[in-house]
Amino acid sequence: MAAKSSTADTARDGLRFISGALAGIAFLALLWTSVDMAAVGALLARASWPPLLPALLAYAFDFLLRAWRFRMLLDPKGQRVPLRPSVAPFVASFGISDILPFRLGDVFRVYWFHRRFALPMGHVLGAMVVERVLDLVSILMVAGLALSLVDSAVPDEILTQIRLVTVLAIAASLFVLLSPRAIEAAAGWSERRFALPLVVRLADAARSLAQAVRGTGDPLRVLGMVLLSFALWLLESLVMLGAWVSLGGALPDWSKPLVAFAFSTLGTLVPALPGHFGSYEFFGMLSYRAVGVAAEPATAIILLAHVMLWLPTALFAVGWLMTTRREAPLLALRAQ
Template sequence: MAAQPPPAAQGGRLRFWLGVVVGAAFLAVLWFTVDMAAVGALLVRATWPPLALALLAYALDFLLRAWRFRLLLDPGGRDVPFAPTVAPFVASFGISDILPFRLGDVFRVYWFHRRFALPVGHVLGAMVVERVLDLVSILMVAGVALMLVDSTLPAEIVAQFRLVLAVAVIASLAVLLSPALIEGLAGLIERKLPFAAAAKLAETARAVARAVRGSGGPKRIAGMVLLSFALWLLESLVMLGAWVSLGGSVTEGLRPLVAFAFSTLGTLVPALPGHFGSYEFFGMLSYRAVGVGAEQATATILLAHLMLWLPTALFALGWLAAARTGSPLRLLRAG
């Protein structure tokens, strides 16, 4: 009888196929509910100067993100020089945008472990803190945008969205600023939920607490939160650039900011590699909620997503080719 894949591998395959189905379903909804001929006509009329400025902002965003990750890996700045980390950091995102199973994350852990002799757990911990910083920051962006923009949704629904975002931001900040609270939660999970899955969850929580402690004190973490908030605002300029390129007004910049925040949060839903499907669906819904027509919304989302996806994907392919590997898997096996 053939050997069965381990549970982790089965879970990865399940998530992949779920992403394929869900992502394809989201794209199908757009295809059959939006006039794609009108969307194409809008895209053909896109102007280049706003897109060029948006891409410059995106390049700066990734440079600063690489710097932030290096700070999380090496708070003292003694063991991990900055310059060699930028290209593999960016390439890791491109790999995940092309291939399934988050292989870019696997590549990043492996590369930093081998290049700087860092423990695998240390690199994983820095990535966990990075993801929590990103989550709390994009929630903050969504909250600010939702408070300032005029919405076509009923006031009660908008108020509930704001409340949920506020609670999520407070909870995320508690995770970042109080590792003792995380460890206490891990112990509570083990005592109250005597299941194998609960034990793994508690172990993960303790790993997060260790990673937060290794990243510095509350003052340093608060600075990281502010930096991360600024990074997401910088990345949102890609959506603003697409909006202006397609005829939108800069004075209506809160609309693309709302769409950017909620389309990014939508990538938490399983989708195709590169987050295709979920990004478009939730972005279009967000634009519709602030009074933008379906065709204009879809064209802007598609153009912004292309600008977010294509540069990192091409960079990953170019960097891997320059490293004479030909594939991320060969690079992972390289000694």
């Protein structure tokens, strides 16, 4: 029975990878056929490098704070997980996922923190789930802020609907983070009302999320984590701003790259190639077009920003894995 389950999981992972790869290739093909890539290349060749240095420094500081946040999610009292030895594997986990399929960086992170600090795997996984919900609500908040500031070419009716959906999504995410008891009650009600296998699985997932949120601390502490996460995404958005200024964008128009950053990041929820190549570029270009930026400059800015976001973590992961002497967690996990 276990062998059948393992085979089914492998097939499901393979199908997910293939669908993501096809979607990413399709997005890149759409971009390639709808934009003058020669003009994009010429713009990138003229990029000014000084604005990129502070953007990369902000990105490095962003990851340091993200590592601290994850450590606080794992160990609210700061007694079991010291910060210093946890930063490098935390950053490396992102680089692994940016290079390899199947979100192997997440597998690496769960196993590494479990092995290094003797934490239950379920505890590490629960902290990662809360981290993802925090990131979702925070990037939605960034999107809401950007939409409130920018003058868009999108019709007012459509823009109003986008803002409404954004507000509702933020409210739902905050409800999940601040009301674990309500989530458990809703899960129990759903199971009793709809006796379907899918509903049961969703209810179990909701209970696991509620338990992970409860382990994070009281609602006031969770709200502080939300505000910290919002600040982290604003800090990361400076990479897009740096690319914008580097390629000739005016600094007073900073709300335009903020819109593109928010919606290109949300676009990574759509399956794509490892590193989110395809979806990030496509939705970023559409976002820039919506705020009145021409297709070629928009594509050049998105490509430059994406390389700046992808390359440092990917190189760090490769370098750290090659120079750190220990048993490779990914190989050890596959052997179990």
